[in-house]
Amino acid sequence: MKSSLVVFLKEVRENLRDRRTVINTFVTGPLIAPLIFVLAFQFGINSMLEKAEKPLPVSVIGAANAPDLIASLRQLGMDVKPAIANPEAAVRAQDVNVVMRVPADYGKAWKTGEPAQVELIYDASQRDSDQAADRLRDMLKTVSGRTASLRLLARGLSPALIQPIAVADRDQSTPQSRAGIMFSMLPYFFIIGIFIGGMALAIDTTAGERERQSLEPLFANPVPRWQILLGKLGATSVFAMATVLLSIIAFSIAGHFLPNDKLGMKLDIGVRFTILTMVVMLPLGVLLACLQTLVAAFAKSYREAQTYLSLLMFVPAIPTFVLAFLPYKAQAWMYAVPVMGQQTAILRLLRGDPVSAANILLCVGCTTLGALIVWAVTERIYRSERLAISA
């Protein structure tokens, strides 16, 4: 065991002296994801919010046919633009988002109490156009409803007659749970952190050491290979977990830069979240360190190992995308699957949902079991004669 510690300390010292590894583990790995996040949110949400508040520009053809309607729509936030010659072509070319056409017989229909038609020209396949048409349709419904009520009152009837069902929304989402939808990709970034943080060491301790021809002299020492492997995996796991921890801290700081008040939701990454996340991630860190070392052991060179490990990084993305796009209800068995368990637990913690101690235990226990299995396989590979022989 003392030998494992010697190997561990040497690997940590040596890799702390490698500038590229240090930058990857302590800067690029933890920072890149929160940076992308904040930027994406700032642009995405701000533009969405701005649109909702800004006056809606609409080209109106035949505005003179319905002066009262236009006045009402103006009050509701429509910015009336002059008529254009070929509205259909202009919408298709995305020159304008939506055009309203008021036919010449609008006034006649209105006066006789017939449904008076207006036409909306838009392109539902364009997001901007579709949203503008939705907003305009809402405004028209408001005007229409108001007029209907007035007409009923003028005839001595209650406006309630034409509203047989009243819908009342009772949204059960909390600020955290709404943030959870937005942040369902977050666990993946933490898992990626394990990969980036451990990658350099996983390669360095196998393919790299063989390429530099230092594995053979190392194995000539009176230390069983599994003890050497244990020290190396320890160093790899520590670097991986350091990246995860820094990543969590970076995200908790990034949370302050999101427009929480506008969103009506908050990213609450506190001490409890950090500790529980580290607890569920620790066995996964060891599992992935073993897996990376195992894969790197098959590579003939440093470069080849890099290629393999970059591909390996996509594997944990699969459950992430499944969970992100198919909103399955969290079920107990999910905690038992490595990666998916961490994913589920972190998501629920992030949303402020309860995660029972039993679920955490199941997640940690099963991932530890997985880590032990991958360790056993890696240890077998490490014992093979071919591993040490360079070229």
Add this chain to the structure above:
Amino acid sequence: MIEVKDLHKAFGEVKAVDGVSFTAHDGEITGLLGPNGAGKTTTLRMLYTLMAPDSGQVLVDGIDAAVDPVAVRRVLGVLPDARGLYKRLTARENIEYFAQLHGVETTLMHQRREKLADALEMRDILDRRTEGFSQGQRVKTAIARALVHDPKNVILDEPTNGLDVMSTRSMRAFLKSMKTEGRCVLFSSHIMQEVAALCDRIVVIAHGRVVADEAPEALRAQTGETNLEDAFVKLIGSAEGLAA
């Protein structure tokens, strides 16, 4: 003392080592001579337990390598064919890493390291990172880390490979000093003059077999050649892969 009994090792169809036996005694330098590809490196790798033989036995100071490989490695100092250093560590740190893996206690480690640094004339490079070391500086560091636990038996795979004349000369002097200290020194080479000048005993290997195991004079007598070079060529069957 290193005893090798009828070692066999095949890689697929290729019989790399096909029945090698010899004994290297304490206080002697034993040379393993053979052309490139004769099976020298594979034989040595089985001695320091990097590989397991298909059949045959290796005994180091009476310990069976198949039974207790860790104990065998404890009494061996090895300079393998691959002599990579950790380039982000200094020469001193490289040496101390191996000393710690051998469980050498700290004060003793410092003493030995200083002694080796003097003997190998490497005091000036001790605190430099090994990146950018010359071939000679690399070999010196690799030898120092292989001997820092003061092993009774020393195995060196082509120790003078890639060294210039001066480094080769000091390497030979170093091998002789290890012999006078009473160690069992076993080294491989494909250079005849080197083996002839240094060895008390020469084991000639060709095609994975031992073709001669004699003192240099006896080798000359056995082949009936007065010139060692002619003697080797006669033993091996061709001059291919040998260097004068």
